[in-house]
Amino acid sequence: MAVSVFKTFISGETLTASDLNSSLTQITSNGEDLGWPATKAKDFNSQNATDVGVLNSDDTTDTTSGASGSIHTTGGVGIAKKLYVVGNITTEANLVLSSGQGIDFSATSDVATMTSELLDDYEEGTWVVEATTTTGSGSPTYSSQLGLYVKIGSTAFIQGRLAVTWASRTGNIKISGLPFTMVGSSFCAICVGGTSDLAVTAGQSVVGEVESGAATIQLYLEESTTGSATDLLNVAADCPTNLGINFEAFYRVA
Numbered sequence: 001m002a003v004s005v006f007k008t009f010i011s012g013e014t015l016t017a018s019d020l021n022s023s024l025t026q027i028t029s030n031g032e033d034l035g036w037p038a039t040k041a042k043d044f045n046s047q048n049a050t051d052v053g054v055l056n057s058d059d060t061t062d063t064t065s066g067a068s069g070s071i072h073t074t075g076g077v078g079i080a081k082k083l084y085v086v087g088n089i090t091t092e093a094n095l096v097l098s099s100g101q102g103i104d105f106s107a108t109s110d111v112a113t114m115t116s117e118l119l120d121d122y123e124e125g126t127w128v129v130e131a132t133t134t135t136g137s138g139s140p141t142y143s144s145q146l147g148l149y150v151k152i153g154s155t156a157f158i159q160g161r162l163a164v165t166w167a168s169r170t171g172n173i174k175i176s177g178l179p180f181t182m183v184g185s186s187f188c189a190i191c192v193g194g195t196s197d198l199a200v201t202a203g204q205s206v207v208g209e210v211e212s213g214a215a216t217i218q219l220y221l222e223e224s225t226t227g228s229a230t231d232l233l234n235v236a237a238d239c240p241t242n243l244g245i246n247f248e249a250f251y252r253v254a
Contacts (some may be wrong), residue, residue: 079239123151127179134171175217184213188251196244
């Protein structure tokens, strides 16, 4: 009865509010085509303050495609309220979130000093590794400037390979061009995988840190005997002609 009354409604005939509400609450997934006309749009609103429009389905079969299951449509679906899903969500396309939105983990337990439980960003790509110095003139030349990055939430993971010839550059050395600025009042040491063309003595090595509130890495010369890294890496003193360095780091993004 419910399906026949529903068909009568969508075909354009006049029904009372009582007929419609009675029909909607009786519709079940009995396999009958409701025959909705493709050219017609209908609004199903509550007929009074106490009525609630509910469409129920008794079919418990899992959906295996976009054209199967209890309810399916060849068009889009707009939902103005929350969507509550008991089972898993399977999609054959990307899950696209609006800008500023993400995955909310607020239902999980927290550390007392937690500040956010929203995973709101993922990005990966390349960046151009550059070297800057505090003094001198001319432009350095590069034989390698490879940079890779992955950003998950507010954390950036970077890798870089730099091979540079200084020309007339002098002074202390920084690596610049990082894809993101580091958050202020923070610190992050880099891991140096290898260096070349250094004019240093045995026991000395290059270390560095991402600078707070900047998109640069300050390089230092560390003494292995003392563990001190107070000397800034300098063109004239430590690598007067060339510098090669491989490194990686991860840091919080501003």
